Amino acid sequence: MQICMDWRSVKFDWNKARAFLVTAEEGSLSAAARALGMAQPTLGRQVDGLEQELGIVLFERVGRGLTLTPSGLELLDHVRAMGEAAGRVSLTALGQSQALEGTICISASETYASVLLPPIIKKLRAEEPGIQVEVVVSNHASDLRRREADIAIRNFRPTEPDLIARKVGDADAILYATPDYIASIGHPTKPYDLRHADFINMDHSGMMMKGLNTLGLGLTEANFPLLTESYIVMWELVRQGAGIGILDAYIGDAEPCVRRVLPDLEPIVFPIWLVAHRELTTNRRIRRVFDFLAQELRRDREDAPLALGS
Template sequence: MQICMDWRAVKFDWNKARAFLVTAEEGSLSAAARALGMAQPTLGRQVDGLEQELGIALFERVGRGLTLTPSGIELLAHVREMGAAAGRVSLSALGQSQALEGNISISASETYAAVLLPPIVTRLREAEPGIQVEIVVANHASNLLRREADIAIRNFRPTEPDLVAKKVGTADAVLYATPDYLRRLGYPATPYDLRHASFVNMDRSGGMIKGLNSLGLGLTEANFPILTESYIVMWELVKQGAAIGILDALIGDAEPGVVRVLPDLEPLTFPIWLVAHRDVTTSRRIRRVYDFLADALHR
């Protein structure tokens, strides 16, 4: 049965509509809260508020997730159109701005946000005190088309035609452990010596195991007894001697409490890309920060 309702006649808060949109696309309040960088109770109140304003139920609970009601499905198409239009307006307005002062958001993974960006942002603020910086911590790729960030630091080249990207270098991912952990392993000297070692797994899909095995390690799932999606948690586990972890060598080599595992082992290499939406690169402020980051991150 088709639901006939003129959604255009209903006035509601865009923040609530965006909360509904991201929740529908992520499938749960917890995932949507992570994507938006807000507390789950706050997000839940926004979705509840939209349902109350419209007088309809938008979601039904299925296990730990949510599924759209027929009304929610119909509304979703309209809200997606609103989101796309709002994004275009915002990007266009920002792109026309020639003011150097103002806000800018930079998206980066946990380790880059915690280790690489603070000294860079400190220098940026000294050079341009009128620019206020927000660091968006996201291990997933922030959606620049939705303005989740103005600039993103990524380890892959974007494919979206509306994004511009500059490769600022490459990074070596190296295995690390504490000296005490290596002593307990008998001071491994060859990949075969790691057959009984424990690693911190960062990838549920098995991509990390596949990547390490491409270096000739011959690991199985039994070698990965610890799983976390947080790089900060992984690194703390490594520093506590719980297992072996892999990290950008520029960060790992600076930690005095750990050493490289099999120093002669070929590292995994990955690119470092600086990404922004094409429309915002005409903004004086965005261009200034983009060029500053490109110079600071260059390897």
């Protein structure tokens, strides 16, 4: 099947096309909405709007996911190529800018966006009042090649050759719970003592359970009765005594309501990286913010920890 229409008569909206592209790549509206950092109903309206404008059906529902129709498959290659071209144009133009004033977009997870970034951004704005900052809060990696952000704080090193990265430190992931909860499970002293404890799960893949079991905990799916993809919600559940959670020790140790579970347990160490597109390194504003973030994030690791919430 071929899509036959006069493209000159179509009022093209790139936002709707991008919504279609990300939905096709993610496989569902919910996943695409998370990837784009927008509400699912808004994303759905954009996809519906594109279908109405083009007069074709792009997706069919299969269970909880979506599958592309033949028309959608044909359109996908064209939209993907347009996205890559638009991204290259945008990156090249932005990379040539020598203006220090303007907007910069920083992507970070919930905990880093709510705890680490605010004091750093306040200091940046004091030193560079001409720079406006947009913070994209996402627990998934933003696509820097598509300009979903200019700079990202990540816990893994990128492998894409067109991205640059600078390691700013390491973080220790530690188990935390309230004193009352620790008492309710018998004041455990060994990893295996936690085999009957409740943990707050952060993903559907089972990676958290596998990681903890490498430390000798012997956990099963029954140990994870609570699930959320939000670090803020997870931490509040921990603070309320609902179970055990895992968090960066820099943040967790500052919370007076909780204690380390098995303080002598070996932490799970993960890196902290600053990432940007290589094209943007010639941009004066982005280079300034990139270097500023690296300096302040390193300094944070040497200073007193910050609390998450109150």
